[in-house]
Amino acid sequence: MSQAAAVTRTYPLAPGASVNVRSGPGTHYPVVRTIPAGQSVPIRCQCQGESVSGYYGTSTIWDNIANAQFVSDAYVHTGSDGYAAPQCS
Template structure:
């Protein structure tokens, strides 16, 4: 199974079901105290598909350029793909970097 086809909700679950995926897809925490909208594409004009609660963590499958968003971690045009058709602004994810921490989405 290709890494792009794997939807990971928990790093522990990934390690149990797909050892390679656990090594290649890292999970990152959302900014403390913030709920985050998950959108169908890399911008605020895309529909909201769900909302993540404060304290959640997300797997970053890949990252792409999109609309600039300002959040707790500054302004960013990077959007994190967390599942098939689901994106969150990197400005709300604590990756420890202002740049890419995962492969670019194709």
Template sequence: MAVEETNTTAEPAVGTGAEGAVSMSVARYPVAPGHRVNVRSGPGTKYGIVRTLPLGASVPIYCQTRGESVSGPYGTSNIWDNIASDEFVADAYVRTGSDGYVAPRCG
């Protein structure tokens, strides 16, 4: 499946690409300014760090899941954002404009 990333906060939309492959538009969201956020292999701080996002990063959110509660610049939340295969960041560090879910639940 081909995935297109956009800088909007629109809901994901599924369509057909030029070669007949299904494509999904995924919104990107900015990480809190001044923070290098750890990307983890699961939805909690007990999961291993896969990488660290650079300052000024923005991330796609493919789906969201409940996990460990974390406090960050955008409040306290138990929502974790899936930004790539087996890669999660705490939603409290991502400016989604919402205290709730902005993407489908992972599952």
């Protein structure tokens, strides 16, 4: 198991919200899938991207949940307004 896989935690999405997963850190990237309400997501790393206003406020942080799959941190309950995972390289 890689070190990144060993430290990956899952975080709940905003209550009642289905969340679009995009191919990059911004709303101009295509939607690759939608995660239904009530799910949790793994955060592999986080990066700066487009500012989004969501359930947990406004954030420019995007969470990488899988290869080329990003969700806005404004819809993920990480318990932090800043980075909750390593920054993507």
